Each structure stands twice: as structure tokens, then as C-alpha cells.
Amino acid sequence: MCLAIPGKVISRGVERDVLMACIDYGGTRRQICLEYTPEAQVGDYVIVHAGFAISLMDAKSAQESLDVLRSWAEHLEDGP
């Protein structure tokens, strides 16, 4: 429906009054629009759809999710 993938902000700039950024997707780089996440700085990760950053990746939430999932997985290793 709305495929979107995380990318890292490499640089920011303004083109024709539009805030843009260069994004790195694990090696592939692309110019995208940052107008909807102007708070994203160089080094931040954003989630990009159709050439637009639609949200700033919440690194803390991502880590918290992974910690919970790992605790459930470790429970599996301990056996029933």
C-alpha cells in the first residue's frame, strides 16, 4: 500500500524553496524531500516513501522493541 524504507540522512539543502536531503539506503544514495520531517538532522534515520521522509526514526523505540523481542527469544532458549 505504501512501501517505505529507512535511510540515513547524509546531507541537507534547499532546492527551489523546498527542504531536501541526500539519503543513504545501505549504499544506495538518493535525493528526497525533508519538508515533512524538517527536524531530521545529518546522521538521523528517516522512513522514506515515494521520495519523501514521512517520519523520523525513533531510535529509542526501535531499541526498546528489540530488547522486548530478545527477552522473549531468550525465554525460548531456556526451554519450557
Add this chain to the structure above:
Amino acid sequence: MKYVDEFRDPQLVRGLVDRLHRITHHSWVVMEVCGGQTHAIVKHGIQQMIPSKIELVHGPGCPVCVTPLELLDKAIILAARPDVVFTSFGDMLRVPGSNSDLMTVKSQGGDVRIVYSPLDAVALARKLPHKQVVFFAVGFETTAPTNAMAVWQAKAEGLTNFSVLVSHVLVPPAMTALLAASDNRVQGYLAAGHVCTIMGTEPYEPIAAQYKVPIVATGFEPTDVLEGLCMLVSQLEEGRCDVENQYARSVRATGNTLAQKRVQDVFEITDRNWRGIGPIPLSGLALRDAFKDFDAASRFELGHLDVHEPEVCQSGLVLRGQLKPYDCPAFGTQCTPQHPLGATMVSSEGACAAYYQYGAVPP
């Protein structure tokens, strides 16, 4: 890739599957709204891992699949015009219209170009002032802000040779229509994570309250879908019907307010026809008067077209979650990705395409 690979870790998947098996005590029918989630489910074999008591029903969240046939035929008419450069996301090019498709128009000399972003289409209009550049503005709430920005930018620059053929639809009215249907079997929803990234989870509160269904905003990786299912089944087993957020790394309760504002600047809510489902009141977006000059349908006076869906194609039932692709008589024989009868077999988010590509078979 960071923030992708970690959420595909097989060890974490096993932990989630184990947890889901331990908390599921009853049978439940749940729907994942988004075609992207459908593809993740079928691709990663999630249906085979989860308890058989849980039936996953695939929702209408595939923008290509729900684009009305009439609009596709209008796109095909525009794309064949010598003065037009017709731009679109790639998925739309092979969707069958009444008598042709955009890829065929391209092969017959029509200037049809795939773009990655609507801003690419605006750039083309800048570069080709002697041409009429039309962008096929298809999609849900996630894509609407990108098209709104394209129209906003074209107006700011006075690009009078740019226009959009709009086919925007909204998720909550479609969910409500499916829930209100007498034959509805769905008891809980995995809401579309990127639609919620834009709109937030708040629009789903009244739906959960009115229809007493739990709704969990969910991401697209295997661990996202499985964790979303754990949250949904926990609620169902406890008799709760709350709106929860599994995809917290991207979704906030209020969503992306800047994106919502730009959409409200450029578009207004309107009735929309959904392919395979029919008309749903107040379920789509149309350009506001201030931007009507950029509406391709009126600029090129396309008017109304009478269209008829192919009888054989069952994509409407698939989109409403009432038929599994492999139960369609044409699936894999008359209807394949090479010779699709319907949009659900073409789109990278269509359920039929997912079942065909990943070889999903009846349990």
C-alpha cells in the same frame, strides 16, 4: 540495512511465534489492512508458522488494486495523446484497463514514464514546457502528502503544464464499510503502519469503540507482523478493543501533522469508487478549488466513461477478504502475472500476486 535486518532476525521470529502459540486459546479471524503486510506475511511464510486457530484475511490496502477501472481507462486515454508525457509509479503500468494498459500504450509510442516520486514529475514539467506532464496520483493517506507537495510546488512555480489524475482513497471509511457489511467475519485489525505514520492512531479510536474491534498499528517486517498479532490476540483473548501501536519506531498517536496540514491545504474529502468494493461515501480525496487548475480529469475534459469489469476476475472478493486467491478458478491458469485479469495479480501489493509469487497453497 539498519532498522530492517534487525527486525527480520529468525531468532526473534521464533520467540514471537512461540509466544503467539502460548497466548492463543480460541479461534480468531483478523485482517491485515495493508497490501505491504500481505506480501510480508506470504513471503515470510507467516501463515504457516502461526496457530491454525488464527485466520488471516487480506484487506483492501493495495492502492493499485482499488483504483477504479474508469480512472485507469482515463489514464490510458491521456497517455496516448501526443502532447502528453504520462508519469506514474511503476505498479500502475501493467494493470489491465477495459481494453488496454499503460504499458501497451507505451509500446505503441505513448510517452509513458515511471517515476520514483511525484516531484520527479514536477521536474519533468519544468524541463519540458512544450509538453503536458500528467502524474497518476494514486494511493492512500501515506502517498497523499507527496502528491499534495507536488501540486503545491507546481502552483508556486507557475508550472501550468503540470496536472494530476487523482485517485486517492482513505483507510478508515473502507474499514468501516467492511465492518458494517452483514457478512463481516473480521474480529480484529492490523492497521497499516505507514498510513498511521501520516495520520496517527487517533482516527481509529471511534472505529474500535463503535464496532468493538481491537486495532493495532503494525509495521511490515516479520517481527512487526508477529508482534502485532501477539498484541491483537492478547486483546481478543481478554475481550478488549483498544487501539494500540506496535510500530512505535515510526508511528506517533497524532501522526505527521506537517504532512496532514499540506494534504488539507491541497485536497478535500470526497466520495470515491473503489475497484472491487464499489462506492464508499467520503472515502477519497479531490483537489480543492484553489488547485482545480491542476486536475487532469477536468483539464482534458475526460467526463464520465462507462466501463465493465471482466466477469472471470474475482479480485473484488479477494479485496474484501471473502476469497483466498487460490480459490479463484482463474488463479494461476488464465490469470498470471504475465497475463493478469485483475489488479490484485499485477500489483506488488496485491494478494493474488503474493500468493502466486510465493507459492501460497491451501492449508
